[in-house]
Amino acid sequence: xxxxxxxxxxxxxxxxxxxxxxxxxxxxxxxxxxxxxxxxxxxxxxxxxxxxxxxxxxxxxxxxxxxxxxxxxxx
Amino acid sequence: xxxxxxxxxxxxxxxxxxxxxxxxxxxxxxxxxxxxxxxxxxxxxxxxxxxxxxxxxxxxxxxxxxxxxxxxxxxxxxxxxxxxxxxxxxxxxxxxxxxxxxxxxxxxxxxxxxxxxxxxxxxxxxxxxxxxxxxxxxxxxxxxxxxxxxxxxxxxxxxxxxxxxxxxxxxxxxxxxxxxxxxxxxxxxxxxxxxxxxxxxxxxxxxxxxxxxxxxxxxxxxxxxxxxxxxxxxxxxxxxxxxxxxxxxxxxxxxxxxxxxxxxxxxxxxxxxxxxxxxxxxxxxxxxxxxxxxxxxxxxxxxxxxxxxxxxxxxxxxxxxxxxxxxxxxxxxxxxxxxxxxxxxxxxxxxxxxxxxxxxxxxxxxxxxxxxxxxxxxxxxxxxxxxxxxx
Ligand SMILES: Cc1ncc(COP(=O)(O)O)c(C=O)c1O
Numbered sequence: 349x350x351x352x353x354x355x356x357x358x359x360x361x362x363x364x365x366x367x368x369x370x371x372x373x374x375x376x377x378x379x380x381x382x383x384x385x386x387x388x389x390x391x392x393x394x395x396x397x398x399x400x401x402x403x404x405x406x407x408x409x410x411x412x413x414x415x416x417x418x419x420x421x422x423x
Numbered sequence: 424x425x426x427x428x429x430x431x432x433x434x435x436x437x438x439x440x441x442x443x444x445x446x447x448x449x450x451x452x453x454x455x456x457x458x459x460x461x462x463x464x465x466x467x468x469x470x471x472x473x474x475x476x477x478x479x480x481x482x483x484x485x486x487x488x489x490x491x492x493x494x495x496x497x498x499x500x501x502x503x504x505x506x507x508x509x510x511x512x513x514x515x516x517x518x519x520x521x522x523x524x525x526x527x528x529x530x531x532x533x534x535x536x537x538x539x540x541x542x543x544x545x546x547x548x549x550x551x552x553x554x555x556x557x558x559x560x561x562x563x564x565x566x567x568x569x570x571x572x573x574x575x576x577x578x579x580x581x582x583x584x585x586x587x588x589x590x591x592x593x594x595x596x597x598x599x600x601x602x603x604x605x606x607x608x609x610x611x612x613x614x615x616x617x618x619x620x621x622x623x624x625x626x627x628x629x630x631x632x633x634x635x636x637x638x639x640x641x642x643x644x645x646x647x648x649x650x651x652x653x654x655x656x657x658x659x660x661x662x663x664x665x666x667x668x669x670x671x672x673x674x675x676x677x678x679x680x681x682x683x684x685x686x687x688x689x690x691x692x693x694x695x696x697x698x699x700x701x702x703x704x705x706x707x708x709x710x711x712x713x714x715x716x717x718x719x720x721x722x723x724x725x726x727x728x729x730x731x732x733x734x735x736x737x738x739x740x741x742x743x744x745x746x747x748x749x750x751x752x753x754x755x756x757x758x759x760x761x762x763x764x765x766x767x768x769x770x771x772x773x774x775x776x777x778x779x780x781x782x783x784x785x786x787x788x789x790x791x792x793x794x795x796x797x798x799x800x801x802x803x804x805x806x807x808x809x810x811x812x813x814x
Contacts, residue, residue: 361662361663361670361672361675362465362660362661362662362663362670362672362675363464363465363473363476363661363662364465364476364479364480364483364496364674364675365496367473367476367477367480368480368495368496370477371477371480371484382468382473383468384468391665392662392663392664392665394465394468394662394664395468395473414494415494415496
């Protein structure tokens with residue numbers, strides 16, 4: 349059974365960037381969660397920022413220009 | 424009541440070296456990290472590691488607010504201003520480059536530059552006036568086609584002389600090279616705005632007027648400069664672990680190895696204290712103490728005072744000498760008889776002492792801080808009077 353991906357994850361260069369993004373989304377009240385980077389996405393051992401797919405556009409807009417991310421992937 | 428060294432009431436006038444006391448929140452923040460968090464930031468994904476990372480991010484953010492920096496990730500943490508200056512100078516300058524500096528610099532600038540000179544970097548040391556002022560016209564006259572950098576101290580740690588940073592910054596920007604400021608003496612004590620002052624690289628101590636613990640400092644690097652700035656150290660950063668080459672982005676490029684998280688927790692609390700009190704209020708208090716002391720010294724016989732005569736042109740570091748008493752003898756007497764703690768000698772800045780004419784004996788330096796009191800100044804003036812009178 350194939351389900352629509354419920355989440356989008358933003359991948360950042362480092363944890364400093366992830367935490368800065370977290371702070372921005374927290375201040376905006378955008379629901380989000382920090383999770384370990386899923387193995388199938390990257391071999392990097394760090395954390396990434398997960399939002400609901402429907403929040404993805406809003407989150408990207410909030411982060412734009414304030415913190416750079418490397419990739420956005422649908423889970 | 425007057426301070427009484429017999430009752431262990433010491434007067435701390437060595438704030439130009441490192442500030443004391445620290446605000447109450449500093450130890451609290453360090454204790455909180457130690458007891459409740461303890462993790463290594465940026466290394467794991469567990470909650471204690473993330474909390475440690477959040478503490479460091481908060482410290483970056485309050486510093487960015489203090490210095491008018493748009494993106495807090497442009498600040499790399501170091502163990503002190505010296506390390507920050509070494510990253511900047513050794514990372515930017517290459518054989519064939521020309522660098523301009525002043526004759527009032529601390530050895531944390533002069534020694535890396537003298538080393539670079541042996542590697543083929545050309546150095547112009549622009550002479551300052553007898554009270555330590557650097558003239559922007561003289562800097563302008565020293566510019567060459569190969570000039571890559573101007574590095575100057577925001578304020579001298581010997582005389583407190585404040586340099587015209589914004590004016591210098593705009594000269595540098597107009598000529599298209601880089602401007603590095605040593606803010607060891609001024610971060611937290613004087614207003615600093617990296618854009619208004621056209622600063623490209625800002626090195627600061629965390630343990631002086633930012634009220635953090637020793638072992639803290641940092642370097643602000645303007646966007647894009649990191650592409651041409653070689654790191655001093657390379658190693659683990661927690662990021663890009665799959666690659667064996669150093670990350671090329673801020674702040675990881677310059678932050679290899681486990682950071683001083685407990686110290687940075689304390690620094691964050693120190694900077695929050697500065698923001699809460701306000702740099703203007705801190706400056707006004709320190710200027711008042713300095714003015715009181717300068718006025719008092721002027722009424723004493725046998726005292727030579729160095730640096731600008733007015734408190735408005737200087738920080739709260741005051742160098743002076745007592746006729747017939749060497750600085751080191753005076754400092755010993757001040758400590759043992761009066762409980763006054765200060766720093767005599769050359770203050771790691773031989774060039775500055777040559778400029779003001781006090782090489783090689785040096786001076787007695789009082790470095791006042793936000794927590795000093797008017798009564799302490801009065802008591803110290805009386806102590807100096809009695810040393811000068813040979814009592
Ligand atoms: C003007 C100046 N530059 C640099 C430094 C070095 O600072 P740190 O001790 O934080 O390395 C100091 C103080 O020691 C200083 O006063």
